Amino acid sequence: MKPASIRKFDWLYLGSLGVNLIGILLNFDSLSAQAEAEFAARGMAESGAGMLVGSLLIGLAINLGLWFLISVLRIGLAKWALVLLTAWSILTTVKSLSLGLESIMVWGLLSTVMTLVAIGFLFRPGSRDWFAAHRGIGGE
Structure with missing residues (x-):
């Protein structure tokens, strides 16, 4: 059975994905x-919406994959990958904040805070x- 801290991770991390998607x-x-x-500035005007949807789906798949590796398969390396991706997200968020606060950034900030917690x-x-315990070192 998962400990309470992992169940809280599940709720907060999946919730952060939901907040970001909203x-x-x-x-x-x-x-x-x-x-x-x-x-359009690059001469590919019709690619914008398709690339946006495609990148959103890929990002969602990566995040759900990381959650699965961490929460279901107990792969410790995946939690470090999540830490690195979150650090990158924080850096890009700080850079975006320097350009001004927009509605999408508020959602992104809330999602990032939920991910950090x-x-x-x-x-x-x-x-x-x-x-x-999954590695057979102790625990359960």
Whole structure:
């Protein structure tokens, strides 16, 4: 059975994905227009919305894959990959904030904070024991 810290990680991390998805859906028109403008500048005007949807699906698949590796398969290396991706997200968020606060950024900030709290639960003693037990080092 999963310890409470891993269950909290599940709820917070999956919730952060949901918050991020809601923010994207609520701002899809402006994101799509921005993507189409950027691709139009490169001579690929019709690619903007398709690339946006494709990148969103790939990002969602990566995040769900990391959750599965961490929460179901107990692969400790995946939690470090999540830490690195979250650090990258924080750096890009800080850079975006310098350009001004938009509606999509509020959703992204909330999602990032939820992810940071979720990651914190991966480093609690119960979680460490749970990962260690999977490797046969102790715990359960």
